[in-house]
Amino acid sequence: MYKILEKQVLSDVTKLMVVEAPHVARKARAGQFVIVIADEQGERIPLTIADHDRAAGTITLIFQEVGKSTQQMGELDVGDGFYSVAGPLGHPTEVELYGTVICVAGGVGIAPMYPITRELKAAGNHVITIMGARNKSLLFWEEKMRAVSDELIVCTDDGSYGRKALVTEPLKEILAARAAGGDEVKKVWAIGPTIMMKFVSAATAPFETPTVVSLNTIMVDGTGMCGGCRVAMTDGAKFVCVDGPEFDGHKVDWDNLLSRIQFYKAEEQQAIEHWQHAEDHECNLDVAARELAASGES
Amino acid sequence: MAELTNRERMQIQRQEMPTQEPEARVGNFDEVALGLTWELARLEAERCLQCAKPHCVDGCPVGVTIPQFIKALREGDFEGAVRAMQQKNNLPAICGRVCPQESQCEAYCILAKRGQSVAIGRLERFVGDYSIRENSNPPVPAPPTGRKVAVVGSGPAGLTCGMDLAKLGHKVTIFESLHLPGGVLIYGIPEFRLPKSIIQAELKKAVDYLGIELRTDHVIGNTYTLDELLEEYDAVFMGTGAGLPSFMRIPGINLNGVMSANEFLTRVNLMKGYRFPEYDTPVKVGRAVAVIGAGNVAMDAARSALRLQTLHAERQRLTAADEPIAAGEVHVVYRRSRAEVPAREEEFHHAEEEGVIFDFLTNPIAILGDERGNVRAMRCIRMELGEPDASGRRSPMPIEGSEFDMPVDTVIFALGTSPNPIVFTGAQGLERTKHGTVVADHETGRTNKPGVWAGGDVVTGAATVISAMGAGKRAAADIHRFLSDPASEEGRSKKED
Incomplete structure (x- = not known):
């Protein structure tokens, strides 16, 4: 059991938890992730490590409640714990001195972008951060981001806070202005919904600006064993868990990825319904199905 | 039982292990082979001729002292059988279930030359299960070495x-x-x-x-x-x-519905996906499944897929009584012939009994998708066996012009790791x-x-x-x-x- 030491509600659906996991904290670096299981019946879900404290032996996880597992995790409190936390997994972000760079963070992607932004700034880059969300209530960490950025642009899709725009709009403006001024942007990072990363990559392509995206796919073990996370790239299929999670956004077959992440949509819905239903009472159908399927567990 | 002569021992038939009937077992994940009863185990143990120079031991990768454990067993000395076993094998209940005994110890048994070898694997399982049930002879560590x-x-x-x-x-x-x-x-x-x-x-x-x-x-x-x-x-x-799983290098491997046997089996076994939504990990299996490869992993995947189809149909029947659905079908697609199947005989036999369809001398060349990116078919080509290759196996060659489309919605690769x-x-x-x-x-x-x-x-x-x-x-x-x-x-x- 990995104890939850701190919990913050960043928005209605976004939770932050500081978790005791010394084995992960000792090696964790920006860009890496962990596999978390809520309880014994839980599924293995990948979450990016938003921060870590080696001395305290803790890591910070931030997640948006989108399915049954994350909703259930969101209900946990300080003193509760996770059944399993494995990691750190994946390659860390490569950070060097590039010059001017842009970090584009969408929604819950703000969390994993924070340590990358901080490292880029510490390496001496001129960091422009664009953070956005559907609406104001989904935004968090504006001040934290401002503190590690040279310039910060905040936007919302509906205009409820900051500029009313998709993150790609200010991105294109900056890329064009800097290219015209001969002070081009050297590199772009994008973390957020897959569709956002697709359009960020499309926006940077005409400028040939190297673009790093952090992919979030279907994944089971997270160690290269299942291959469920494979992504079609222009140079062959790659596994997000061991080859990534960061990739060259210009090489990703986005439409294939967008299709693949929908594969278990119906089951996700079924899991939520089953769970909400079970909060009231146990369904007789489940009892029957359990008796049917579980007799082999004795 | 009075001491038997070797002639009498050789007249005892090899004892079959009771199993769940195929029709019943495709609807559950319970163990198929039920284990020998003491009656059956004792009879089987009586078949061992206690060779002075036992070859069976040579066939065992860990060198289990097979005649000793069998002798103790037939004398009713269960503890002695466990002790003999544990000199060499820490995990008899596991080995007794998953070892390919027919190509190891049992292949070397002297009786195999005269018909049927002693069912060493089944006896091993009997001893292993006894040891678990009775917690007999728990291991004792030597004094700490400090290393x-x-x-x-x-x-x-x-x-x-x-x-x-x-x-x-x-x-x-x-x-x-x-x-x-x-x-x-x-x-x-x-x-x-x-x-x-x-x-x-x-x-x-x-x-x-x-x-x-x-x-x-x-x-x-x-x-x-x-x-x-x-x-x-x-x-x-x-x-x-x-x-690390292998995928074939053919078009369409990233379509929805294509997965490695590792992913499929991990979802089913480790994550208990067959009990979704009680357990959180879903496992999706369609109505027409193709498993590529014919090793033990392929048999495990095909048989698991059959069970999921049956459970799914059963659940459907419970929820929508007026619209019963057929369970579906599972194919094992293998580019060589029946004779080259690498799976254990028992696994192949069980899969066949349960209704897995075997497509031999068939090789996929592309997976075809629909407009939504889901698998709709697998394009295959018929194969014929040519000259033996370096490994001595006859190498499969495609038959020109024999392409055909197999309608499937799920493709599981079991091609080794x-x-x-x-x-x-x-x-x-x-x-x-x-x-x-x-x-x-x-x-x-x-x-x-x-x-x-x-x-x-x-x-x-x-x-x-x-x-x-x-x-x-x-x-x-x-x-x-x-x-x-x-x-x-x-x-x-x-x-x-």
């Missing part, structure tokens, strides 16, 4: 190596990347062939009686590197298996082959890297549970020799707690 060994991977190789070393008094820590120990036993082999309760019972011995420390959620290569472990431990054994490379990050200088396997001495498990031993699938590529156990056992013996050698004491002080 520390790290074992990477808790599958058959790592468990065997760790248990042998712990018995000898060494302090053993096993690192496992998943949340549950057991390796392929827990994520790969289905409940209906090896119940999880059996694995848990065998593992309990390791932890409770041998004081082995088990650290799950540790991904060696990331969480700690091998080089870091060497700073803290006197020896390291790598038993990380072959976990290779070692997972994560563990090699931070294992400086460790020699590997071009296939990614570790170079290690067959007899000792020693690698070129001082202090590091390796065994099981990480050395051989995907093989069997028992060959991994054999490698773990030989490595444990050599690690013990190394740790007992005063020369290895050098530098020991820095590794003390």
